[in-house]
Amino acid sequence: xxxxxxxxxxxxxxxxxxxxxxxxxxxxxxxxxxxxxxxxxxxxxxxxxxxxxxxxxxxxxxxxxxxxxxxxxxxxxxxxxxxxxxxxxxxxxxxxxxxxxxxxxxxxxxxxxxxxxxxxxxxxxxxxxxxxxxxxxxxxxxxxxxxxxxxxxxxxxxxxxxxxxxxxxxxxxxxxxxxxxxxxxxxxxxxxxxxxxxxxxxxxxxxxxxxxxxxxxxxxxxxxxxxxxxxxxxxxxxxxxxxxxxxxxxxxxxxxxxxxxxxxxxxxxxxxxxxxxxxxxxxxxxxxxxxxxxxxxxxxxxxxxxxxxxxxxxxxxxxxxxxxxxxxxxxxxxxxxxxxxxxxxxxxxxxxxxxxxxxxxxxxxxxxxxxxxxxx
Amino acid sequence: xxxxxxxxxxxxxxxxxxxxxxxxxxxxxxxxxxxxxxxxxxxxxxxxxxxxxxxxxxxxxxxxxxxxxxxxxxxxxxxxxxxxxxxxxxxxxxxxxxxxxxxxxxxxxxxxxxxxxxxxxxxxxxxxxxxxxxxxxxxxxxxxxxxxxxxxxxxxxxxxxxxxxxxxxxxxxxxxxxxxxxxxxxxxxxxxxxxxxxxxxxxxxxxxxxxxxxxxxxxxxxxxxxxxxxxxxxxxxxxxxxxxxxxxxxxxxxxxxxxxxxxxxxxxxxxxxxxxxxxxxxxxxxxxxxxx
Amino acid sequence: xxxxxxxxxxxxxxxxxxxxxxxxxxxxxxxxxxxxxxxxxxxxxxxxxxxxxxxxxxxxxxxxxxxxxxxxxxxxxxxxxxxxxxxxxxxxxxxxxxxxxxxxxxxxxxxxxxxxxxxxxxxxxxxxxxxxxxxxxxxxxxxxxxxxxxxxxxxxxxxxxxxxxxxxxxxxxxxxxxxxxxxxxxxxxxxxxxxxxxxxxxxxxxxxxxxxxxxxxxxxxxxxxxxxxxxxxx
Numbered sequence: 001x002x003x004x005x006x007x008x009x010x011x012x013x014x015x016x017x018x019x020x021x022x023x024x025x026x027x028x029x030x031x032x033x034x035x036x037x038x039x040x041x042x043x044x045x046x047x048x049x050x051x052x053x054x055x056x057x058x059x060x061x062x063x064x065x066x067x068x069x070x071x072x073x074x075x076x077x078x079x080x081x082x083x084x085x086x087x088x089x090x091x092x093x094x095x096x097x098x099x100x101x102x103x104x105x106x107x108x109x110x111x112x113x114x115x116x117x118x119x120x121x122x123x124x125x126x127x128x129x130x131x132x133x134x135x136x137x138x139x140x141x142x143x144x145x146x147x148x149x150x151x152x153x154x155x156x157x158x159x160x161x162x163x164x165x166x167x168x169x170x171x172x173x174x175x176x177x178x179x180x181x182x183x184x185x186x187x188x189x190x191x192x193x194x195x196x197x198x199x200x201x202x203x204x205x206x207x208x209x210x211x212x213x214x215x216x217x218x219x220x221x222x223x224x225x226x227x228x229x230x231x232x233x234x235x236x237x238x239x240x241x242x243x244x245x246x247x248x249x250x251x252x253x254x255x256x257x258x259x260x261x262x263x264x265x266x267x268x269x270x271x272x273x274x275x276x277x278x279x280x281x282x283x284x285x286x287x288x289x290x291x292x293x294x295x296x297x298x299x300x301x302x303x304x305x306x307x308x309x310x311x312x313x314x315x316x317x318x319x320x321x322x323x324x325x326x327x328x329x330x331x332x333x334x335x336x337x338x339x340x341x342x343x344x345x346x347x348x349x350x351x352x353x354x355x356x357x358x359x360x361x362x363x364x365x366x367x368x369x370x371x372x373x374x375x376x
Numbered sequence: 377x378x379x380x381x382x383x384x385x386x387x388x389x390x391x392x393x394x395x396x397x398x399x400x401x402x403x404x405x406x407x408x409x410x411x412x413x414x415x416x417x418x419x420x421x422x423x424x425x426x427x428x429x430x431x432x433x434x435x436x437x438x439x440x441x442x443x444x445x446x447x448x449x450x451x452x453x454x455x456x457x458x459x460x461x462x463x464x465x466x467x468x469x470x471x472x473x474x475x476x477x478x479x480x481x482x483x484x485x486x487x488x489x490x491x492x493x494x495x496x497x498x499x500x501x502x503x504x505x506x507x508x509x510x511x512x513x514x515x516x517x518x519x520x521x522x523x524x525x526x527x528x529x530x531x532x533x534x535x536x537x538x539x540x541x542x543x544x545x546x547x548x549x550x551x552x553x554x555x556x557x558x559x560x561x562x563x564x565x566x567x568x569x570x571x572x573x574x575x576x577x578x579x580x581x582x583x584x585x586x587x588x589x590x591x592x593x594x595x596x597x598x599x600x601x602x603x604x605x606x607x608x609x610x611x612x613x614x615x616x617x618x619x620x621x622x623x624x625x626x627x628x629x630x631x632x633x634x635x636x637x638x639x640x641x642x643x644x645x646x647x648x649x650x651x652x653x654x655x656x657x658x659x660x661x662x663x664x665x666x667x668x
Numbered sequence: 669x670x671x672x673x674x675x676x677x678x679x680x681x682x683x684x685x686x687x688x689x690x691x692x693x694x695x696x697x698x699x700x701x702x703x704x705x706x707x708x709x710x711x712x713x714x715x716x717x718x719x720x721x722x723x724x725x726x727x728x729x730x731x732x733x734x735x736x737x738x739x740x741x742x743x744x745x746x747x748x749x750x751x752x753x754x755x756x757x758x759x760x761x762x763x764x765x766x767x768x769x770x771x772x773x774x775x776x777x778x779x780x781x782x783x784x785x786x787x788x789x790x791x792x793x794x795x796x797x798x799x800x801x802x803x804x805x806x807x808x809x810x811x812x813x814x815x816x817x818x819x820x821x822x823x824x825x826x827x828x829x830x831x832x833x834x835x836x837x838x839x840x841x842x843x844x845x846x847x848x849x850x851x852x853x854x855x856x857x858x859x860x861x862x863x864x865x866x867x868x869x870x871x872x873x874x875x876x877x878x879x880x881x882x883x884x885x886x887x888x889x890x891x892x893x894x895x896x897x898x899x900x901x902x
Contacts, residue, residue: 559742
């Protein structure tokens with residue numbers, strides 16, 4: 001499967017562009033539109049993920065699953081911040097909503113199929129995102145930041161209040177459904193091994209990630225993405241061009257929240273629990289720093305950020321222990337690094353983040369060259 | 377009736393603390409058009425300074441003074457060496473910068489002081505006063521809280537209204553270019569503004585901590601309440617911040633007393649959204665509507 | 669008094685000033701004239717350091733202003749009243765005035781305020797009012813009074829007539845003339861309203877697209893019909 005696809009890839013690239021339209025050959029067909037290109041990339045990514053999952057142990061499988069849900073949440077956030085110029089410090093809240101939805105749906109004796117559960121987690125977050133997004137669409141900069149910050153702090157209080165249904169401080173334990181037979185058979189057929197639950201969740205997570213990224217990439221390249229960028233770059237011009245600012249912003253918020261909800265559902269499965277302590281303000285802030293580190297506005301960047309969120313803590317903690325710190329303190333080295341790098345990126349390499357902000361700020365009137373820093 | 381009275385008194389005390397924190401946010405917003413979300417961990421750090429000194433056997437008041445002083449220094453350092461270099465034309469960069477600082481200070485505190493809960497002393501009684509056979513929900517520490525915040529407000533008013541440096545600070549906040557042309561060293565005024573704001577923030581940290589528990593995220597909720605209070609007051613007005621703090625303290629206390637204490641932050645969110653959508657300029661806006 | 673040599677400055681790729689040179693003699697009013705976008709405001713902003721020049725120099729009584737930060741201009745005797753008046757509307761009238769003297773580094777003496785109020789009686793009546801409530805003409809008086817409290821040697825005035833009724837413009841221009849005669853103040857007056865400006869100025873500098881077109885006695889400029897039609901619009 002893998003080899004076949006890659007030969008077709010190179011064949012497709014050699015063909016002159018005008019002949020692709022005929023679509024007679026598979027390669028030409030596959031690369032005819034951005035959507036098809038994304039799908040090919042997606043298949044390749046899934047193959048790479050299978051190799052990675054099959055060649056590592058259960059612990060690494062778990063980490064890869066974590067990277068997948070961080071990646072989905074970061075991908076959604078990067079669309080919101082990078083493409084639409086809104087900010088959210090509250091994506092942990094949407095992850096919580098997705099996680100609790102999934103946990104509740106998996107409680108019964110005969111839970112629904114996993115796909116249904118995950119779609120529901122995303123759908124509930126979508127609804128919540130629409131509610132918040134309608135309000136958020138009218139806010140800018142620090143006001144939007146403050147409002148979403150309040151959201152991040154408020155949502156974990158809800159399960160504490162409704163502890164009967166939502167488990168209070170302890171949270172809800174999540175029963176991971178058994179690996180479906182067809183899936184186990186398929187994996188066994190290819191690798192000769194039975195997949196454990198961790199590996200299964202790794203596949204599920206990465207499948208979701210790939211699907212999400214294909215959808216996001218297509219949105220970003222299409223008309224919707226152009227609208228978002230137009231709103232981000234210059235609201236006045238966008239409005240004059242007939243773009244409904246409110247609708248564009250709400251849509252970006254909803255898409256982003258939906259991704260966070262799906263990520264939350266996957267998190268609940270991986271962690272086997274949905275509890276308030278899993279969705280602290282830190283989670284929201286780390287997500288934001290992840291997309292800043294990865295380079296704002298790019299989906300591969302979001303994936304880099306997710307990888308950092310997943311793998312840096314262990315590295316940093318080990319380093320800290322080698323330096324003689326206790327476990328608990330060594331665990332703080334990773335956030336310390338995220339925070340510092342985030343600050344440095346904003347201050348010294350704002351081209352990624354600030355490139356568009358600068359364009360947006362200076363284009364209406366070319367403001368004078370500032371005369372250097374204030375004297376102190 | 378008794379419960380309502382208790383709830384309102386608690387709300388008044390809490391409201392004063394929120395007012396102090398909101399005041400810190402407003403001072404910085406006025407000076408630099410930045411909402412300093414890192415105010416929460418800054419106040420947390422300075423509270424730890426006090427705690428370390430008190431646990432080492434020094435008096436509460438020495439710790440108190442040291443916390444305020446370290447707030448002054450921390451605020452100045454943050455403005456001079458971090459905030460000074462952010463592109464002021466961007467809406468999002470300053471927000472991300474203060475959040476980066478938030479994460480850094482959080483991690484630093486946990487690294488240096490540990491992440492466990494530590495109890496923080498109060499200099500005055502934490503029991504309500506007895507009137508006849510009923511206990512009023514006003515404690516010695518509560519009175520201290522109210523008086524100290526009032527004192528800060530009065531001192532700030534005196535500073536800004538009646539001193540030269542206060543005038544220069546206000547001029548720098550309102551119109552940097554004109555202030556510079558008149559010879560005001562705007563950079564210094566901004567540093568001073570951040571330093572003063574951090575002192576006020578530190579005070580709110582000490583007041584929240586008094587008689588309670590301190591850990592690296594103990595101020596995280598307060599930054600939300602402080603922000604909501606500041607927005608209630610219009611974000612630009614110190615008097616509005618105090619009024620907003622009191623209104624918020626009372627409302628949240630009612631929510632906590634009659635609905636459920638876990639929903640307090642949700643209520644704060646609801647109040648914030650209502651104000652931003654209905655009266656974006658704050659409850660006391662007179663002049664103009666503005667972009668929020 | 670103020671000597672500008674080969675001053676060149678721009679915003680990004682756009683050159684707003686291109687090799688501007690002129691002198692403003694002590695105790696005289698030098699009018700800088702020209703159409704919108706000729707570079708008049710940029711010239712003043714570059715002199716006071718708000719815009720850093722890419723080439724050229726400005727000296728005030730022999731002192732190179734290139735080394736003086738914006739905040740230091742008041743102390744060396746340069747006052748700049750920016751376009752759009754620069755009243756800090758959130759402060760009271762008296763606070764605006766006090767600020768003028770503070771910037772110089774000195775304390776505000778009662779004598780300073782007394783003098784300002786005697787020059788501008790209208791301000792004395794409203795000294796406790798928020799500057800927000802002042803009319804356009806009153807604001808212009810306030811910023812001039814504020815600039816004078818710094819006891820400048822050179823006063824840069826950017827479009828003082830902008831948006832004011834002709835009667836008020838006459839009043840303000842007469843006032844500027846009085847100040848120059850009384851204190852030996854040197855004034856650089858940027859104006860669109862060339863006719864009024866030339867009526868009080870000693871010399872005039874005409875800018876077009878960032879370059880000096882002509883620099884001459886005010887009377888000579890006012891008498892040059894071709895120049896008036898081409899650049900001065902009257």
